[in-house]
Amino acid sequence: xxxxxxxxxxxxxxxxxxxxxxxxxxxxxxxxxxxxxxxxxxxxxxxxxxxxxxxxxxxxxxxxxxxxxxxxxxxxxxxxxxxxxxxxxxxxxxxxxxxxxxxxxxxxxxxxxxxxxxxxxxxxxxxxxxxxxxxxxxxxxxxxxxxxxxxxxxxxxxxxxxxxxxxxxxxxxxxxxxxxxxxxxxxxxxxxxxxxxxxxxxxxxxxxxxxxxxxxxxxxxxxxxxxxxxxxxxxxxxxxxxxxxxxxxxxxxxxxxxxxxxxxxxxxxxxxxxxxxxxxxxxxxxxxxxxxxxxxxxxxxxxxxxxxxxxx
Ligand SMILES: [Zn+2]
Numbered sequence: 001x002x003x004x005x006x007x008x009x010x011x012x013x014x015x016x017x018x019x020x021x022x023x024x025x026x027x028x029x030x031x032x033x034x035x036x037x038x039x040x041x042x043x044x045x046x047x048x049x050x051x052x053x054x055x056x057x058x059x060x061x062x063x064x065x066x067x068x069x070x071x072x073x074x075x076x077x078x079x080x081x082x083x084x085x086x087x088x089x090x091x092x093x094x095x096x097x098x099x100x101x102x103x104x105x106x107x108x109x110x111x112x113x114x115x116x117x118x119x120x121x122x123x124x125x126x127x128x129x130x131x132x133x134x135x136x137x138x139x140x141x142x143x144x145x146x147x148x149x150x151x152x153x154x155x156x157x158x159x160x161x162x163x164x165x166x167x168x169x170x171x172x173x174x175x176x177x178x179x180x181x182x183x184x185x186x187x188x189x190x191x192x193x194x195x196x197x198x199x200x201x202x203x204x205x206x207x208x209x210x211x212x213x214x215x216x217x218x219x220x221x222x223x224x225x226x227x228x229x230x231x232x233x234x235x236x237x238x239x240x241x242x243x244x245x246x247x248x249x250x251x252x253x254x255x256x257x258x259x260x261x262x263x264x265x266x267x268x269x270x271x272x273x274x275x276x277x278x279x280x281x282x283x284x285x286x287x288x289x290x291x292x293x294x295x296x297x298x299x300x301x302x303x304x305x306x307x308x309x310x311x312x
Contacts (some may be wrong), residue, residue: 006132014031017087018030021034038109038110039179043105049188051157051167054171056169056171064138065085065107070181071178084112099165100146109128125131145157183221239274243274246277250281
């Protein structure tokens with residue numbers, strides 16, 4: 001499941017677009033009878049889940065999303081509020097590069113909605129920018145590691161290996177499902193919170209009377225904060241585990257170093273530095289005492305897969 005967004009919604013469909021739209025309608029619609037808008041469904045950037053669609057996958061998704069529907073999941077829900085995707089294309093964004101150094105490529109779509117009485121409010125919500133986030137879902141046949149190309153490996157997604165951040169490549173899409181509009185996306189809300197702060201809160205400061213949150217938005221933000229609090233707890237747990245390991249190996253590698261000095265040293269470290277230190281110390285300790293039983297549990301824990309969720 002990925003997050004997409006509406007990019008612009010004002011264009012009146014031209015004759016070619018009407019032809020594309022009318023492929024999906026029972027009778028021929030006139031341009032004034034439909035409302036068309038554009039969406040960015042996904043791109044080739046590494047996302048917040050440390051996953052990425054290579055351009056090849058986007059090409060396949062381009063075909064799969066054609067004809068799929070977008071459903072509206074907002075509060076004023078009524079029957080049959082769906083838009084249909086009638087056109088998809090890959091848009092290259094010269095000058096904009098992804099984390100991996102490639103040119104940014106977006107899979108964009110055009111979707112239409114008949115201008116019926118019942119759809120008036122929905123159209124208004126899109127126009128006003130309230131409905132702009134969509135959850136896009138699809139399935140892929142293979143997910144491989146960007147570092148080694150294997151489906152199962154020990155590379156931690158989000159960690160750096162040789163200057164590149166390990167992530168998961170989503171390959172061979174097999175199906176695309178309907179996308180749904182959400183006032184506030186239920187997931188991946190680091191972005192929700194960020195967007196909320198940047199756009200909504202900035203507006204709030206400028207013109208306080210212009211901002212009104214819906215119950216669904218407040219609930220969405222509350223839900224997201226609870227998720228983040230949970231993740232923060234995992235993160236702290238992971239940090240404590242790393243610190244314990246560093247102290248343990250440090251006692252082997254540099255037995256004369258007082259514990260208090262090590263404690264002070266790790267205190268100011270970021271999580272990536274600490275992880276690096278743990279790895280280096282572990283390797284050094286294993287060279288000194290390769291078969292020491294005290295050094296074993298760590299590996300056993302790993303194999304059992306315990307605490308895996310703490311790893312970043
Ligand atoms: Zn790997």
